[in-house]
Amino acid sequence: MKVIHLGRADYVPTWRAMQAFAARPFGMEGEELWLCEHPPVFTLGMAGRPEHVLAAGGIDVVQTDRGGQATYHGPGQVVAYPLINLGERPYFVKEYVHRLEEAVIRTLGEWGLPGHRVAGAPGIYIRLQDPYSHAPLPQRPMRRLPGTPAPQPDFTGLAKISALGIKVSRQHAYHGVALNVDMALEPFERINPCGHAGLPAIDLSSIGVRASWDEAASALAAHLTRLLAP
Known part of the structure; x- marks a missing residue:
């Protein structure tokens, strides 16, 4: 997968470029991973409800075609967009x-920090009181009986450090994942992050991790390239 560093890139032109890339025929040999940070912007997924943006102020709100609800992008956040052909892989969207x-x-984990999953809420979360605890969360995803309803997400004692939202069209995936590194977190208070009222956001610097944007982007790109290989 070819890694492309876009630098600081406006959201809407980047989104349109992803759409154009995904619309053309390509196989494994044409796949790319775009890394960037965006100027301040709120985005809503396809089913995103405008009321989840509580007070946009002077920040633009963009209704986009990814899954999910409301999120915020801004300087100091690594945004990674894998542009890949899922038809070339032996797994489906959930995987x-x-x-x-x-x-x-x-x-x-490269900075000794455990990230956690929460059942029913895609993304990665950090314990607020004990961010370096590796103890399993009681609200982690667990096997459930077929036909039983998905649990309601429980964010007690947690903050979100990484959000994701994707779009798959004709087996071509775009959009991706964002990791908060060293950014202004106040704009997250102006939305219900991912549709969840009161869910706090956190970044690496708030935990005391001294990682530059470039270091975090390089590490994330390496792991994405490895894990998304067919």
Whole structure:
């Protein structure tokens, strides 16, 4: 997978470029991973509800074609967009999402920080009171009987450090995953992150991890490239 560093890139032109890339025929040999950070922007997924943006202020709100609800992108956040052909892989969308999350978990692990999954809520979370605890979360995803309803997400004692949202069209995937490195977190308070009221956001610097944007981007790209290989 070819890794492309876009630098600081406006959201809408980047999104349109992803759409154009995914619309053309390509196989494994044409896949790319785009890394960038965006100027401040709120985005809503396809089913995103405008009321989840509580107070946009002077920040643009973009209704996009990814899955999920409301999120925020801004300087100091690594955004990774794998542009891949899922038809070339022996797994489906659910496993793809799992691998995106796993790449973030392994990236955090390079700084000794455990990332956690929460049942019913894609993304990666950090314990607020004890961020370096490796103890399993009681609200982690667990096997359930077929036909039983998915659990309601429980964010007690947690903050979100990584959000994801994807789009798959004709087996071509785009959009991706964001990791908060060293950024202004206040804009997250102006939305219900991923549709969940009161869910706090956190970044690496708030935990005391001294990682530059380039270091985090390089680590995340390496893990994504490895985990998304066919």
